[in-house]
Amino acid sequence: MARRVEQKAAARERIAAQQAAQRRAEQRRRLLLAVGAVVLVVVIVGGLVAIRLAGGGKKTATGPNGSADAALISTLSSIPASTFATVGSADVKTAPSAINDQPPLTDNGKPKVLYIGAEYCPFCAAERWPVVVALSRFGTFKNLGTTHSAAADVHPNTPTLSFHGSTYTSQYLVFTGVETTTNEVQGNSYKPLDTPSAADQATLEKYDNAPYVDKQSAGSIPFIDLGNKFIGSGATYDPDLLAGKTQAQVADAIKDPSTAISKAVIGSANVYTAAICKLTNNQPSTVCNTEAVTAAAGKLGAAKG
Incomplete structure (x- = not known):
């Protein structure tokens, strides 16, 4: 009994350490959401010294980039119900939190899910997998890309998808995915890619801050707003799980409920699905x-705001 207690305590400490490292890394990069090079100037001993923010001097990442092939998309959109059931969500430690008394986020009369991230970001790289898996239960993606996080950042070259240039069709909801930069260095930042609409930028600036997210996570990416009912900021699992894998290998692991990758991705996808079902009045019922x-749904965080 004492040994089990010690093991559980050690596991909690590891999780807390991972989450703290994620928050520190995300906060270093929060200003990279601004398009273009970013330079912070401070006064030191009467002189001006330029200090490059996170991303400065990093080399371009290497690895596969391009369009997600049909086999990859088919794997992610046809995961058996038995896999979702087997994995469940018992191992999920981080999840979106509910927010109170906010106007619904909609588009053309449908609830809207908004994602804002960047291709260099390893936490975005990890989180796109469960987001795509969850949304594929409600609609269809086209023209998803493949990419990886930056080579010289933490969790380098994390394999992932990209929402840049993609479309999503659903009878239940609208999805907007914004990738603000590539993983390629330009000056002191990364090359700009997508620019959020004025409305999406306003949503980001309001809800990616306290009290809607924890103060220490304010400004972090990925930022995910689920209909102004739930807010996610940061990754829900450790990107290191995906290290050294190709996108196809990640997808194959996701559909195998015995793998650590499946437990992380499918577990988080189940939680995202539960949040989306709150937006769609539990439709489709075969999913919700x-x-x-x-x-x-019991994993969704307590209400904030």
């Missing part, structure tokens, strides 16, 4: 009324 999804 499953035991795995109803149980995952």
